Amino acid sequence: xxxxxxxxxxxxxxxxxxxxxxxxxxxxxxxxxxxxxxxxxxxxxxxxxxxxxxxxxxxxxxxxxxxxxxxxxxxxxxxxxxxxxxxxxxxxxxxxxxxxxxxxxxxxxxxxxxxxxxxxxxxxxxxxxxxxxxxxxxxxxxxxxxxxxxxxxxxxxx
Numbered sequence: 001x002x003x004x005x006x007x008x009x010x011x012x013x014x015x016x017x018x019x020x021x022x023x024x025x026x027x028x029x030x031x032x033x034x035x036x037x038x039x040x041x042x043x044x045x046x047x048x049x050x051x052x053x054x055x056x057x058x059x060x061x062x063x064x065x066x067x068x069x070x071x072x073x074x075x076x077x078x079x080x081x082x083x084x085x086x087x088x089x090x091x092x093x094x095x096x097x098x099x100x101x102x103x104x105x106x107x108x109x110x111x112x113x114x115x116x117x118x119x120x121x122x123x124x125x126x127x128x129x130x131x132x133x134x135x136x137x138x139x140x141x142x143x144x145x146x147x148x149x150x151x152x153x154x155x156x157x158x
Contacts, residue, residue, distance in 0.1 A: 003117030004124050006057035006075045010082030011152040013075035014041035017084055018137045018154040021125045024105045032105040034096065035127055038088035041152030042072075044081040054081050055112070060122065062102070062111040070098040071107050073115060082151075134158050 004020070006013060018039045024032045044054070055061050055074035061083055062069040076082040089101045096104055107122075116123040141153040 004058070004115070006073065006115070007077060008075065009077060009080075010041035010043065010075050010084060013073075013082075014039040014084045014152040015137055015139075015154050017073070017086070017124065019127055019130050019135065019156050021127045022086065022089060022105070022122075023125055024107065024110075024122050025120055026106060030106075032091070034089035034091035034101070034105070035156070036086055036088075036124075037090050037095070037156040038086075039152070039154050040085045040087055040150055041075070042083045042085065042149050043151050044149070056114070058115045060107065060110050060113045060115065062108070065099065068099045069102045069108055069111075071102045071105075084152075130156075 004013070004016065018036055020036050022034055022036050026032075057074050057076055059074045061072040061074055063072055063085075070085060072083040072085045074082070075084045085098060086101060087098050089096045091104065102108060110122060113122060135156055135158050138155050138157050139153070140155045141150065
């Protein structure tokens with residue numbers, strides 16, 4: 001599959017995103033790449049920043065948290081709403097949480113930017129060989145702990 005189809009149910013996109021490689025090629029020639037190892041999908045909460053959940057599918061939505069930013073990507077079907085949070089990314093030997101990922105990949109100024117289908121700017125690529133190495137995407141959603149707006153929680157595990 002070339003590129004991601006962001007116009008799907010947020011649960012589906014969150015699962016498909018986990019195990020892919022997130023890439024940011026800056027205008028200065030730097031390339032940041034990392035394996036997405038954890039994602040969460042969220043549906044809109046009425047009145048709580050609801051407008052952020054209705055961005056065009058494939059749009060980066062930065063969510064402020066404790067003076068820093070968390071990277072989300074709008075993902076939903078036609079006239080739907082949803083965001084996929086990138087919770088963990090493996091860059092080399094370092095596992096980055098959501099705040100560290102946004103900072104390390106220099107994404108702070110990219111709120112509202114669309115993700116490209118292939119190379120250049122910000123894009124998501126397939127990660128070849130994961131299944132052959134024994135990796136799989138596991139559903140770790142615990143509904144009792146997040147009964148309201150978290151609708152998906154995926155983790156890459158071996």
